[in-house]
Amino acid sequence: MKFKLIVVAAFTLFIAGCAEVETKMQAYPKMYSPSEKPVSMLVVPVVNKTTAADAGDLINSTLTVPFADNGYYVLPVSIVSDIFQREGIVEGSQILGLPASVFKNNFGADSVLYITINKWDTNYVVLAANVTVGMSYILVSTADNSVLWSYDQQIVVDTGGQSSGFILLDIVQTAINTAITDYIPIARQVNATAVATLPYGKYHPQVGQDGDMEVVLKSAREKALDQSD
């Protein structure tokens, strides 16, 4: 019995050890270097690896707000994507092979943000509904192609409504909610979670003061980089 308890304790420690948390400064040192910290950011159209065709547009239309709120100059996504479209580029995957310096010379951007949607699963389970979203973000310097920030995350967002107290009514209500769900707040929530690990930029009142915040899951930072290959 005692042995079993020790095994459980050891296993718990092992799991806890896995979830290594870093400070923003430890995780992303280049974001605190005056010579390497970017001011402007160009967002490449997202790469959508899921079958949810609408997910790309939803993420594209909700990106500017969280990244600008974090203190960065985000080049207007609508204009940038128009320029890409005229060049025949509609998806980020067509840009992945280009050296980041292209965006420095042509757009004056200090950094480029690549985003991949890995998962967008809508679940409808009688009384509840939710969507599981998996995304990875990689911010690359246009000066030397080095990675400035990366994060991978999976979150589950509840999309069901309030219970009426009557099971049958609830079932109908859940079905209706799933059909007309407003996905923009959900897309916002997804972006906000990842952006919480991004060091503040020039236009944020606390720029340079967030280095000690222990909010970066080491595994999530590394996972984003694994998927990029």
Added chain:
Amino acid sequence: MSKSLALVVFLVAVVSGCSTVSPGGYFWGNYSYTYHDLIKNPSTESRAAHQKSLRNIITESQEKSLRVPPGIHAELGNLLAFDNQTDAAVTEFSKEVKLYPESTIFIERLLSGVSKGSEEDEI
């Protein structure tokens, strides 16, 4: 589950001042919604709606003494250029550069497109 979500939404709304001013200190109005409509259904109507939304962001920001968010003047300029309102477009582009000097190279690129009257740019 949905009760806790409702609570979170409520708290976020309270903290962000009923979501009129964002955590970064900007007013974004309906930006994401009108832009999403514009991508999903590009038309004269959706362009007009997005233009209205951008103008509203600029007016509200000024009323609240906030900095106009990045890209808003540039986007408005781009929509005006699309409607051949060249002078008004150039005015908006200049405002973007004044507010955000790091946009200079990008805006110069857009200005050269407007003055040439052509959209033939090369990446």
